[in-house]
Amino acid sequence: MSRPERPPAAGAATAGSAAGRDEEILRERARQLARAREEAPADGVRVVLPVEVGGRAYAVEALHVHQVLDAKGMHPLLGAPRGVIGAIVSRTRPVAVLDLRPLLGLEEGGLSDLQRVVVVEDGDDLFGLAVERVLRRIEVAASEVRSAPPGPFLWLAPQRLAVLDVSGLGVVAHQEA
Numbered sequence: 362m363s364r365p366e367r368p369p370a371a372g373a374a375t376a377g378s379a380a381g382r383d384e385e386i387l388r389e390r391a392r393q394l395a396r397a398r399e400e401a402p403a404d405g406v407r408v409v410l411p412v413e414v415g416g417r418a419y420a421v422e423a424l425h426v427h428q429v430l431d432a433k434g435m436h437p438l439l440g441a442p443r444g445v446i447g448a449i450v451s452r453t454r455p456v457a458v459l460d461l462r463p464l465l466g467l468e469e470g471g472l473s474d475l476q477r478v479v480v481v482e483d484g485d486d487l488f489g490l491a492v493e494r495v496l497r498r499i500e501v502a503a504s505e506v507r508s509a510p511p512g513p514f515l516w517l518a519p520q521r522l523a524v525l526d527v528s529g530l531g532v533v534a535h536q537e538a
Contacts, residue, residue: 387429387431390429390495390497390498405502405503405504406500406501406502406503407422407500407501407503407506407518408422408423408424408498408499408500408501409421409422409423409498409499409501409518409522409524410422410423410426410429410479410495410496410498411495411496411497411498411499411522412477412479412490412492412493412494412495412496413492413493413494413495413496414461414462414465414467414490414492414493415461415462415465415467415468415469415470415493416467416493417465417467418496418520418522419461419465419522419523419524419525420499420518420522420523420524420525421479421481421490421524421525421527422515422524422527423498425481425482425483425527426479426480426481426482427451427452427480427481427482427487428451428452428480429477429478429479429480429495430449430451430477430478430480430489431476431477431478432449432475432476432477432478432491434449434450434478435447435448435449435458435478435489435491436448436449438457441457443463444459444460444463444464445457445458445459445460446458446459446460446472446475446491447491449478449480449489451480451487451489454487456480456487456488456489457488457489458478458488458489458490458491459488459489459490459491459530460475460491461490461491461492461525461530464513464530465512465513466512472491474493475491475492475493476492476493476494477491477492477493477494477495478490478491478492479492479495481527481530481531482527483527483528483530483531484531486531488530488531490525490530499518501518501519505518505519506518509523509524509526510523513525513526513529513530514526
């Protein structure tokens, strides 16, 4: 004799649907990002992926973005140098994850503030950037590009959105690891 199935708890359906919605949003952003990497942008147009770190917006050029992952998959690295907060597996490859807050001179918060890891490519190397949020990609015309402020930046997009220098951060990642 089989037991009748119990209906799910009242909060379970809501939590499941919210998680499903978040997952679908992440999948759509991943599809957009993949298209941005595969499609050649119009002449003079640069595609960036804005992220939020320490309550401030920064960006990474889309051509350097390998993958965006949920930070829940990150594993702590005991004895890791300051700035390296863990490791995460990106397409079967373990990569070090950097906390950008000390590198950018921002006030450090808790690790629970960091919800996503943007895995970036620097030549043959991969490393992750722990961020609070990942926003929709944007296209920046060459005429909108401004000189970078001092720090680990390549250039400024509109609204003073600083684009991170992945190669410079990669050097830091190798020095730290």
